[in-house]
Amino acid sequence: MANTSSRTLRLLSLLQARRYWPGPLLADELGISPRTLRRDVDRLRELGYPVDANPGVDGGYALAPGAALPPLVVDDDEAMALAVAIQSHVATGDGGEAALRALTKLIQVMPRRLRARLNAVRSSTTPALWSSDSAAPVDHAVLSVLALGCRDSERIRFAYRAANGQASDRQAEPFQLVALGQRWYLVAYDLDRHDWRTFRIDRITTAESAGTAFAPRTPPFEEVAAFVRERVSGGAPGGRHRVEVVVEAPADVVSARFGRWAEVRARTAASCVLTMETDSLDGPLFALGSLRAEFTVLAPPELAVMAADWAARFTRAGGTRP
Numbered sequence: 400m401a402n403t404s405s406r407t408l409r410l411l412s413l414l415q416a417r418r419y420w421p422g423p424l425l426a427d428e429l430g431i432s433p434r435t436l437r438r439d440v441d442r443l444r445e446l447g448y449p450v451d452a453n454p455g456v457d458g459g460y461a462l463a464p465g466a467a468l469p470p471l472v473v474d475d476d477e478a479m480a481l482a483v484a485i486q487s488h489v490a491t492g493d494g495g496e497a498a499l500r501a502l503t504k505l506i507q508v509m510p511r512r513l514r515a516r517l518n519a520v521r522s523s524t525t526p527a528l529w530s531s532d533s534a535a536p537v538d539h540a541v542l543s544v545l546a547l548g549c550r551d552s553e554r555i556r557f558a559y560r561a562a563n564g565q566a567s568d569r570q571a572e573p574f575q576l577v578a579l580g581q582r583w584y585l586v587a588y589d590l591d592r593h594d595w596r597t598f599r600i601d602r603i604t605t606a607e608s609a610g611t612a613f614a615p616r617t618p619p620f621e622e623v624a625a626f627v628r629e630r631v632s633g634g635a636p637g638g639r640h641r642v643e644v645v646v647e648a649p650a651d652v653v654s655a656r657f658g659r660w661a662e663v664r665a666r667t668a669a670s671c672v673l674t675m676e677t678d679s680l681d682g683p684l685f686a687l688g689s690l691r692a693e694f695t696v697l698a699p700p701e702l703a704v705m706a707a708d709w710a711a712r713f714t715r716a717g718g719t720r721p
Contacts, residue, residue: 420459483541524575556606646693
């Protein structure tokens, strides 16, 4: 039989992996008696893990949301950081079952106040993916204030640092958060500039609610993610590329693979045009190669040069000369 500490960890893992465990089944899984199981459950409760028990012969156990996060796991900010990161990963379709299980376990034991913050972030966020070279750290307390403002239509005040380093205090009516690549953006109506603006959230140093509700305005765009992509690509320094490629594959096939972060337009029944904005050309070239379809680079010229260089190196890797 495993020692008490390892058995307790095993019990915690089982409770997190399944919503509800009948008592006899859980005891059998651990190889212990029902009486020992009750002692182990009590030990988890002493450590701060909220475990609900249904009495009786057919009773069982379930890990419940608590008034606070269990000790020796993560604090509030770490829990929010983990949940938002995993949630974003799941939203891209790349997270897989493991990421979904991790998110489910974390939300299951979150206290109500954190779940409210996470739900605000989730309901106020639009994913608009493209490749990005580096992640920008975000203050999750700031992110939560912005998300709650979007959800509740409440004005916010925040300190902002522009790309040139200039600092300013802003008042705005928040509309939506957009996850773009590895960065977060706020789309809001700027009350000082009297215009719709996008703000990089990693450049917002402090944020607070102004305590004033507002009637939502009608935005001058139909699709918020497209609005952010246009603003960011139009105002970014040199180094961002607009990729345009003819792919010899049906549009629905290409869109199923790349439609989350690229525009795909049918050209013929068996070909399409793929366009996207990106910081790095490596990602699009790798993705196009994995599609296993013929393609022709229309722009930029650097991508055509890279494709020829890759082709030559792959040919050499096969033991022949181009």
